[in-house]
Amino acid sequence: MVCVAVDLMGGDTPVEDRFNAVLKFARKNPAVDLLVFVAAPFAQQLKQKAGQLPDNWVTEVCVSQIMMSESPLAALRNKQDSSLSMAIKAIQENRADAVLSAGNTGALVAFAKYWLKLMRPIERPALATVLPGQPKPTLLLDVGASLEYRAQDFYNLAELGVQMAPRLIPGLKNPEVALLNVGTEHIKGHDTIQQADHLLQQSPHNYSGFCEGSDLFNGRYDVICCDGFVGNITLKACEGLIKSIQHQNRRLGWRRWIPGFKTVNLNPAQYNGALLLGLDGLVVKSHGHSGADAFFHALQRTTNYVNTFKVAR
Template identity: 35%
Template sequence: MKLAVDGMGGDNAPQAIVQGVLLALADFPNVEIQLYGDEQKMAPFIQQHERLQVIHCTEVVEAEDDPARAVRRKKDSSMTRMLEAVAEGRADACLSAGNTGALMAGGLFKVGRIDGVARPALATTLPTMNGDGFLMLDLGANAEAKPENLLQYAIMGDIYVKKVRAQQSPRIGLLNIGTEEKKGNDLTKSAYTLLNEANFNFEGNVEARELLNGVADVVVTDGFTGNMVLKSIEGTAGTIFKMLKDSFMSSTKSKLAAVLVKNDLKQLKDKMDYTEYGGAALFGLKSPVIKAHGSSNPKAIYSAIRQARIMVEHNVCETIAETIAQMPKTE
């Protein structure tokens, strides 16, 4: 298969991107990678490889660029040309650690939405205490949603977890302020009814405080709520680890204690490491489009490439399209 990668997107580009690409090429013999970006800037980190094609681009979509305008005007940017490669069938999937809004806008404009999908959703796997992780969507592609959108999110999440993680009957949860059926606002109440009548394993409402305990395998919500939950989890995890580090470094006694629990703390940090899970996939597009974290290191890029590879191998987008086509049409 052929994967297109934006070599200039993200805080650590191009070095981390190129190094992640080389790691993936070493591990995945069935993958060819098209690397888009400034040849001169990428050259110090590139190693010649028979399955690596470097495509020179003269422009970069910056983090501060207006998303839609950047896609329209920066026609020779690494992100735009990467998306065009997928749209024109020269690549099977693509990924970038760059401007999230531009990638989502470009995904819609260039790659295109699956017929019948009202609103694509941004989805990623978040860590749980048992190490299994859970898929959450939408994480910000759409600030508002209708009940029918949440139903489609659940269907797409169910397909992804079945295909990619080989779970026969994923538990679907609706993020809410309580577990009772009648809890929540008009959106969650109406969505509850639709999800409860759907043909998958709906567990009911789930609360945010239970997410990291693995209360569900797929959690659906609107993009506004999902984005805030995601950033709250990221911020809390970062703060806790910083507090632990400061505490262990505060005195000689605590430094000695830190030596004793060093391995345990590393295991805990690894368990909560986002780089193990890949990036965020934009569900509802005709081909896989993966958004890697802006601060991705080579390991995170490697994981995002692995995720794109698995989605292509298991025909995730095609299965979503087939399933949505069988649903009653919604606005």
């Protein structure tokens, strides 16, 4: 049995959206156990829904929840009894194989580092996602865990990406890695990215230098590295573009706009769920604005991560 801990309280959308997603997932996947962490006020509402809950659903009631605008440091100090904290602690206690939350990213990273062990020499865990490129996918990291990086952090990030990419992209060997920059020339970029480039040129990794945003989806590189500030903006810009395309589709229809696109899967919800790498446990971050459909897909992704990494309870 796979067991996933879910922080139901974290996110920008109504908690009922995530509840409906978890309920749908639980009914469709009876072989997956779900530890669902909620704050006391919502637990009262759950009592009214007790008859709807399947056997693979266990509710864990917590004292508090972490708001999206809350300081991660303040949350770490004052809310170790929160739904997010207790959900991550379930991994440390070997009660769950993975955790999923749509909550405060900074707090998620802080509690993950508090309850779980870092992989050496990683000092900063990184959020990673697999981009559906052509002719092959690309692992992009960091997409929001740490906003500022030193040159050595970029080196460690590339090393982490090279190590994890073959697990996340089937059939990949000797991953080719690049640093995301404003140009491909070695003189481009700020001092830190140039120092990182110099370090990686001397590394044993299959390092190809700088790449640009236009390389994100063309499959040219297996691993693309950037700091969390750049990565998060990049990812959300891509999501915004897809939403604009979807809007044009609804307004004009594929045949009147770009006929060839009608066969392309342009639903970003199906790619929801970034994996926090660099820890000895599986922590998955769902988009804060995830609706029921996106959170359902994030649960599916989390279960796939457990099976991929073969984490034993």
